Amino acid sequence: xxxxxxxxxxxxxxxxxxxxxxxxxxxxxxxxxxxxxxxxxxxxxxxxxxxxxxxxxxxxxxxxxxxxxxxxxxxxxxxxxxxxxxxxxxxxxxxxxxxxxxxxxxxxxxxxxxxxxxxxxxxxxxxxxxxxxxxxxxxxxxxxxxxxxxxxxxxxxxxxxxxxxxxxxxxxxxxxxxxxxxxxxxxxxxxxxxxxxxxxxxxxxxxxxxxxxxxxxxxxxxxxxxxxxxxxxxxxxxxxxxxxxxxxxxxxxxxxxxxxxxxxxxxxxxxxxxxxxxxxxxxxxxxxxxxxxxxxxxxxxxxxxxxxxxxxxxxxxxxxxxxxxxxxxxxxxxx
Amino acid sequence: xxxxxxxxxxxxxxxxxxxxxxxxxxxxxxxxxxxxxxxxxxxxxxxxxxxxxxxxxxxxxxxxxxxxxxxxxxxxxxxxxxxxxxxxxxxxxxxxxxxxxxxxxxxxxxxxxxxxxxxxxxxxxxxxxxxxxxxxxxxxxxxxxxxxxxxxxxxxxxxxxxxxxxxxxxxxxxxxxxxxxxxxxxxxxxxxxxxxxxxxxxxxxxxxxxxxxxxxxxxxxxxxxxxxxxxxxxxxxxxxxxxxxxxxxxxxxxxxxxxxxxxxxxxxxxxxxxxxxxxxxxxxxxxxxxxxxxxxxxxxxxxxxxxxxxxxxxxxxxxxxxxxxxxxxxxxxxxxxxxxxxxxxxxxxxxxxxxxxxxxxxxxxxxxxxxxxxxxxxxxxxxxxxxxxxxxxxxxxxxxxxxxxxxxxxxxxxxxxxxxxxxxxxxxxxxxxxxxxxxxxxxxxxxxxxxxxxxxxxxxxxxxxxxxxxxxxxxxxxxxxxxxxxxxxxxxxxxxxxxxxxxxxxxxxxxxxxxxxxxxxxxxxxxxxxxxxxxxxxxxxxxxxxxxxxxxxxxxxxxxxxxxxxxxxxxxxxxxxxxxxxxxxxxxxxxxxxxxxxxxxxxxxxxxxxxxxxxxxxxxxxxxxxxxxx
Numbered sequence: 017x018x019x020x021x022x023x024x025x026x027x028x029x030x031x032x033x034x035x036x037x038x039x040x041x042x043x044x045x046x047x048x049x050x051x052x053x054x055x056x057x058x059x060x061x062x063x064x065x066x067x068x069x070x071x072x073x074x075x076x077x078x079x080x081x082x083x084x085x086x087x088x089x090x091x092x093x094x095x096x097x098x099x100x101x102x103x104x105x106x107x108x109x110x111x112x113x114x115x116x117x118x119x120x121x122x123x124x125x126x127x128x129x130x131x132x133x134x135x136x137x138x139x140x141x142x143x144x145x146x147x148x149x150x151x152x153x154x155x156x157x158x159x160x161x162x163x164x165x166x167x168x169x170x171x172x173x174x175x176x177x178x179x180x181x182x183x184x185x186x187x188x189x190x191x192x193x194x195x196x197x198x199x200x201x202x203x204x205x206x207x208x209x210x211x212x213x214x215x216x217x218x219x220x221x222x223x224x225x226x227x228x229x230x231x232x233x234x235x236x237x238x239x240x241x242x243x244x245x246x247x248x249x250x251x252x253x254x255x256x257x258x259x260x261x262x263x264x265x266x267x268x269x270x271x272x273x274x275x276x277x278x279x280x281x282x283x284x285x286x287x288x289x290x291x292x293x294x295x296x297x298x299x300x301x302x303x304x305x306x307x308x309x310x311x312x313x314x315x316x317x318x319x320x321x322x323x324x325x326x327x328x329x330x331x332x333x334x335x336x337x338x339x340x341x342x343x344x345x346x347x348x349x350x351x
Numbered sequence: 352x353x354x355x356x357x358x359x360x361x362x363x364x365x366x367x368x369x370x371x372x373x374x375x376x377x378x379x380x381x382x383x384x385x386x387x388x389x390x391x392x393x394x395x396x397x398x399x400x401x402x403x404x405x406x407x408x409x410x411x412x413x414x415x416x417x418x419x420x421x422x423x424x425x426x427x428x429x430x431x432x433x434x435x436x437x438x439x440x441x442x443x444x445x446x447x448x449x450x451x452x453x454x455x456x457x458x459x460x461x462x463x464x465x466x467x468x469x470x471x472x473x474x475x476x477x478x479x480x481x482x483x484x485x486x487x488x489x490x491x492x493x494x495x496x497x498x499x500x501x502x503x504x505x506x507x508x509x510x511x512x513x514x515x516x517x518x519x520x521x522x523x524x525x526x527x528x529x530x531x532x533x534x535x536x537x538x539x540x541x542x543x544x545x546x547x548x549x550x551x552x553x554x555x556x557x558x559x560x561x562x563x564x565x566x567x568x569x570x571x572x573x574x575x576x577x578x579x580x581x582x583x584x585x586x587x588x589x590x591x592x593x594x595x596x597x598x599x600x601x602x603x604x605x606x607x608x609x610x611x612x613x614x615x616x617x618x619x620x621x622x623x624x625x626x627x628x629x630x631x632x633x634x635x636x637x638x639x640x641x642x643x644x645x646x647x648x649x650x651x652x653x654x655x656x657x658x659x660x661x662x663x664x665x666x667x668x669x670x671x672x673x674x675x676x677x678x679x680x681x682x683x684x685x686x687x688x689x690x691x692x693x694x695x696x697x698x699x700x701x702x703x704x705x706x707x708x709x710x711x712x713x714x715x716x717x718x719x720x721x722x723x724x725x726x727x728x729x730x731x732x733x734x735x736x737x738x739x740x741x742x743x744x745x746x747x748x749x750x751x752x753x754x755x756x757x758x759x760x761x762x763x764x765x766x767x768x769x770x771x772x773x774x775x776x777x778x779x780x781x782x783x784x785x786x787x788x789x790x791x792x793x794x795x796x797x798x799x800x801x802x803x804x805x806x807x808x809x810x811x812x813x814x815x816x817x818x819x820x821x822x823x824x825x826x827x828x829x830x831x832x833x834x835x836x837x838x839x840x841x842x843x844x845x846x847x848x849x850x851x852x853x854x855x856x857x858x859x860x861x862x863x864x865x866x867x868x869x870x871x872x873x874x875x876x877x878x879x880x881x882x883x884x885x886x887x888x889x890x891x892x893x894x895x896x897x898x899x900x901x902x903x904x905x906x907x908x909x910x911x912x913x914x915x916x917x918x919x920x921x922x923x924x925x926x927x928x929x930x931x932x933x934x935x936x937x938x939x940x941x942x943x944x945x946x947x948x949x950x951x952x953x954x955x956x957x958x959x960x961x962x963x964x965x966x967x968x969x970x971x972x973x974x975x976x977x978x979x980x981x
C-alpha cells in the first residue's frame with residue numbers, strides 16, 4: 017500500500033471534530049413522570065446514601081495524528097496518455113486513541129486501574145493495510161463508503177466507535193481487577209465520561225454529560241433546571257432519542273454565574289426499574305460534587321471531574337509525542 | 352555549660368558513663384548495608400543525562416539516600432561495556448500528575464490520581480574504561496556493593512589506604528595513603544564549628560588509623576605524631592582505654608580493620624606549674640606520666656627564640672622587628688651559660704628568670720650608651736619603646752616557660768624539652784597557657800621539628816596536629832609562626848612533616864595552607880561559613896548538609912575522588928577525659944622524658960581512690976582558652 021501524509025496539521029480544517037457526540041436529535045421522546053409528576057417537578061436536595069465501595073471513572077481520549085492519502089490502483093480503462101497516468105487517492109485518518117479507568121477507593125485513594133491505547137487507520141479505501149511505523153503499527157479499519165455522508169464525519173464516527181469499544185473493554189477489565197484490592201463485589205459505581213450509548217449493558221454505570229446542545233425537556237420543565245442550587249438535581253426522567261435511557265440534571269458546586277453553569281446531565285440504563293434509577297440519581301447527587309473541579313485549575317470546571325482530568329492527562333501522555341508520531345508516519349510513507 | 356569548644360564528649364555529657372548518647376550514633380548506616388547488587392531504578396530521561404551527572408528514576412519499592420554509591424553500564428559498539436559509577440548527591444520526590452500545590456490534598460483524599468516519583472541525582476565519580484559517554488535513559492541502575500563500590504570510589508586503585516570511617520551505606524570509606532604521607536600529597540585541613548564538629552576526635556581517629564591500619568608497613572616505626580592540645584586535658588588520656596568501649600564499638604573498629612585500643616605509645620608534656628620551683632607539670636586530671644617542658648634562658652639565647660615572643664599578627668609591619676633581630680643576635684653572641692640550671696650571664700649580669708631578662712634587655716635598649724649596640728644604630732626612641740612595650744607584655748605569659756631557675760638533672764639534659772622521637776604520639780598540653788605563650792610554644796616546637804627533620808632527611812613521618820590553626824596562621828598579616836606553618840605546608844611534604852590543621856573557619860586561615868592540603872575535611876559548618884569559596888569542593892547539597900551534620904559525621908574530600916564522601920567515625924577507643932578512663936590506676940607510658948616531672952616527684956595523692964564526688968567528674972569547664980569572637 018502506498019500512501020502520502022497530508023502536510024497540513026490534522027487539526028486544521030476539521031470542522032467535524034465534535035461529530036463524535038452526534039448531531040443533536042430534537043425529536044427526543046421525554047417521559048418526565050418517572051420520579052415526580054410534571055406538575056410537581058421541583059429541585060431535589062441531596063439525601064443520605066451509603067457510599068459505594070469504589071467509584072470507577074472511565075474515559076477515553078483520541079488524537080488524529082495525520083491525514084493520509086492512500087493511492088488507489090489505476091483504473092481498468094487505459095489512461096488517455098500513458099506518460100501522465102491519472103492518479104487516484106483516498107483520504108484516511110491515522111489516529112491514536114486510549115481509554116482507561118481511575119479507581120477511587122478508600123484504601124488506596126485515586127489510582128489508575130487500567131490503561132490501554134491503540135493506533136488505527138480509518139479509511140474507506142478497500143486496499144488499505146496496516147501501517148507499521150517506528151512508533152507503532154496503525155491497524156487498518158475499513159469503513160463502508162456512504163456517498164451521502166461527509167467522509168470526515170464518517171471516519172471520525174468510525175474512530176469514535178473504536179474508542180467506545182476500547183472504553184467498554186477497559187471498564188470491564190477494571191471491574192475484574194477491582195476484587196483483587198479489597199473492594200467488595202458489586203459495590204462499585206462506574207462513571208462513564210460522555211453518553212452511555214452502547215454501554216448501557218454495563219451494570220451500575222452512569223453516563224456523565226458535561227455539555228448541553230439540545231433542550232430535551234419541555235420548555236416549562238427546562239426552565240426549572242436553571243433554578244437548581246448547587247448539589248440539587250432534577251427528578252429522574254426517561255428520554256429516548258436513537259436509544260433510551262434514564263436521565264437527570266445535577267448542578268455541581270460552582271460559583272454562581274450563567275443559568276446553566278455547573279449543570280451536568282447524568283444517564284443510566286433504561287431497562288432498570290425506576291426505583292433503581294432514582295437510587296442511582298441520589299447516589300450521584302451525593303457523590304459527584306466531591307469530585308467537581310475548581311475554576312482556576314480546570315478550564316472546564318466544575319463539570320470536568322478531577323479524577324477524569326487526571327485520567328485524561330495520563331491518557332494523553334500514553335498517546336505519545338505527536339511530533340514524533342507524525343514524523344514516524346512520514347518516514348513510513350517514504351519507505 | 353560554659354564549654355563551647357570541647358569535642359564529642361561534651362555533646363553527650365549528660366549521658367556520661369552510660370552507653371553513647373543519642374547525639375552520637377555513628378553507625379546508623381550499618382543496618383542498611385547490603386552485599387546484594389540490587390536494581391534501584393533506571394536512568395531517567397526527563398533530565399539531561401551527561402557523563403558527569405545523571406539522574407535515576409527510582410523503582411517504587413527502592414530507595415536511594417544521599418551518598419549511596421550507584422553504577423550503571425552501557426554497551427558501546429566497538430568499545431565494550433562502559434561502567435559509569437557515582438555518588439548520589441540529591442534525591443527529589445515529586446507528585447507526578449499534580450499541577451498545583453493544593454492538588455496534594457485532592458490526591459490524599461483519593462480524588463486525583465497521581466504517582467510519587469523519586470529522582471536521584473548522581474555525580475559521576477568514575478567512568479571505566481575512560482569513555483565519557485552519558486548513561487542512556489532506560490539503562491538499569493544498581494546500588495554498587497563490594498568490588499563495584501570499591502571501583503566506584505577508587506579504593507581498588509589505592510595501593511595503600513587507611514580507613515577514614517564508615518560511609519552512609521555502612522561500608523568503610525578509605526583515604527589514599529599516598530595523599531597523606533607526602534608521596535603525592537600531604538596535609539589535612541579540618542573545618543567545623545566547635546563542639547559539634549568533632550574535629551579533634553576525627554584527627555585523632557585518623558592518626559589511630561594511620562598508625563594501626565598497617566598501611567604504613569615498616570614505616571610505622573618511624574611515624575610520629577605531635578599534637579598541640581588547647582582544649583583542656585582531653586588529650587592527656589589517649590593512652591588509656593575508654594570505659595565506654597563495648598562490643599558494638601569493637602565491632603565498628605573491627606569493620607574498619609582497626610584495633611579498638613588506645614594509642615600504645617604516648618608522651619605528654621605540660622608547662623610547669625607557675626610559681627613552683629621544682630618544675631612539676633601544670634595538670635590536674637592526669638597525675639603521672641606527664642613531663643613538664645620549658646626552655647632555659649641559655650637555650651633561648653642560643654637558639655634565637657626571641658622572635659617567637661613577638662608573634663602578633665601585625666608585628667611584621669612594624670619597625671621594631673629590626674630591634675628584635677638585633678637583640679636576638681646580640682643575645683646569642685653575648686650570653687654565657689651559668690651553672691646547670693640554664694641561667695645565663697650577659698655582661699656580667701646573671702639572669703635566672705624571664706622577668707630578669709626582660710628587665711635586662713629593656714635597660715640595654717633604652718640606655719643611651721648601650722642602645723646602638725643592642726637595638727641597632729640610628730634606631731629612634733619610638734621604635735625602641737614599641738619593642739619595650741611588647742617585650743614587657745610578654746613577661747607574665749612567658750615567665751613559666753623561659754626559666755633559668757629549674758635544675759635540669761645532669762643525666763637527662765633534654766628532659767625539659769619536647770621530644771617526639773621517644774614515643775609515637777606526643778601531646779603538648781597548652782590549655783593552661785595564655786594565648787601568647789601558646790603561640791610561642793607552637794612556633795618554637797614546630798620550628799625545631801622542621802629543623803630536626805631537615806637534618807634527619809626523609810624517611811620518618813611526623814604528623815603535627817594544630818588546633819585553631821586560624822590563630823597561628825591567620826589569613827592576613829604575617830608572623831614567625833605563620834612562616835613556620837607555611838614552610839611546613841609548602842615543604843613539609845618532602846620533609847615528611849604532615850600538617851593536620853583544625854579550625855572553625857577555613858576562610859580565616861592562610862589560603863596557601865588550605866590549598867596545600869590534599870585532604871580536606873568538613874564537619875558541621877555555620878551556614879554563612881559554608882557558602883564561602885573555601886568550601887567550593889563541596890557540592891551544593893553537601894554544603895547544606897554540612898550545616899546540620901551530627902557529631903561524628905564528616906565530609907572527606909580527597910584528590911582522587913571528585914565528590915566528598917560523608918563518613919561516620921567510631922567513638923574514640925581511648926579515653927577523652929578522666930571519667931572515661933577504664934582503669935583508673937594511671938599507668939606510666941614508656942616515655943623517657945617523664946622522669947623529671949612527676950615521676951621523679953610522684954604526687955603523694957595519686958594513689959588514693961578517687962571519690963565519686965570528684966569535682967572533675969562533673970566539670971565540663973576545662974579552662975580552655977576562649978574562642979576568638981567570630
